[in-house]
Amino acid sequence: MDKQVQDDLLGDVKGFLDEDTQKWYADRGIPYQRGYLFYGPPGTGKSSFSLSLAGEFELDIYTLQLSGISDSKLMKLFAELPPHCIVLLEDVDAAGMGRRDDAAADQESNSGSGVTLSGLLNVLDGVSSQEGRVLIMTTNHIEHLDEALIRPGRIDKKVHFNLADRKISAQLFHTVFKQTPDHNQSKKHLGDDTIERLAKDFASKVPDEVFSPAEVLSFLLEQKTSPFGAVAGVETWIAKANEAASQLKRDGSWVQEGR
Numbered sequence: 001m002d003k004q005v006q007d008d009l010l011g012d013v014k015g016f017l018d019e020d021t022q023k024w025y026a027d028r029g030i031p032y033q034r035g036y037l038f039y040g041p042p043g044t045g046k047s048s049f050s051l052s053l054a055g056e057f058e059l060d061i062y063t064l065q066l067s068g069i070s071d072s073k074l075m076k077l078f079a080e081l082p083p084h085c086i087v088l089l090e091d092v093d094a095a096g097m098g099r100r101d102d103a104a105a106d107q108e109s110n111s112g113s114g115v116t117l118s119g120l121l122n123v124l125d126g127v128s129s130q131e132g133r134v135l136i137m138t139t140n141h142i143e144h145l146d147e148a149l150i151r152p153g154r155i156d157k158k159v160h161f162n163l164a165d166r167k168i169s170a171q172l173f174h175t176v177f178k179q180t181p182d183h184n185q186s187k188k189h190l191g192d193d194t195i196e197r198l199a200k201d202f203a204s205k206v207p208d209e210v211f212s213p214a215e216v217l218s219f220l221l222e223q224k225t226s227p228f229g230a231v232a233g234v235e236t237w238i239a240k241a242n243e244a245a246s247q248l249k250r251d252g253s254w255v256q257e258g259r
Helices: 003-017 019-028 046-056 071-079 102-109 117-125 166-177 192-205 213-222 227-258
Strands: 033-039 061-064 085-089 133-139 157-160
Touching: 003 019, 003 033, 003 046, 003 133, 003 157, 033 046, 046 061, 046 085, 046 133, 071 117, 166 192, 166 213, 166 227, 192 227, 213 227
Parallel strands: 033 133, 033 157, 061 085, 085 133
Antiparallel strands: none
């Protein structure tokens, strides 16, 4: 992700976890909680960055899929959380937490199964919501979420995870090929200048914000022992990926027409 955005987010979490911050909240009677929404296309690193945050700050992380559990089960799970932890709610847009009108709200309240929006809001705001909790929600479609769920006070920061641009593609190249052995010189690695040049060449061939970082990384891992092969083969990979995407769209159109 963008280095400035990453540093800002790390600084925000670090500041929240500071003991002086906890006292500041307590002195003012403000619930000592912090909420983040990570949004963006699939494969952009939302869940993996959440895990990285847990490792960076040595916090336990509790991952919860909202689909398939009831409001009462959700309340029980939240009540069992320890005081300091990260709670990760993945793909909240896929769990029926979408926008609603009055009729939908009435139907929701009469539903006997599944987590309701009102049930989730009650858990986030209620007595079972632990002090010191860091809440992270992820979504592929922020526009589908009800505004009540992501308003300030429940969500303090929204972070957009982008598709791969030139900078991200170059960073991924560096990650995969740093300390790559130089086959022309035993026990030596390719120089930083060589990797830097190849990374720029590679990134210049990858179109901006078309592929997810996960897709770019998957290709690079196929070439993990050959940075030169990655640069030479990236245009062929892009052409095949575009053709596969076009075929998928054609197949989807055929299905829709059949209906």
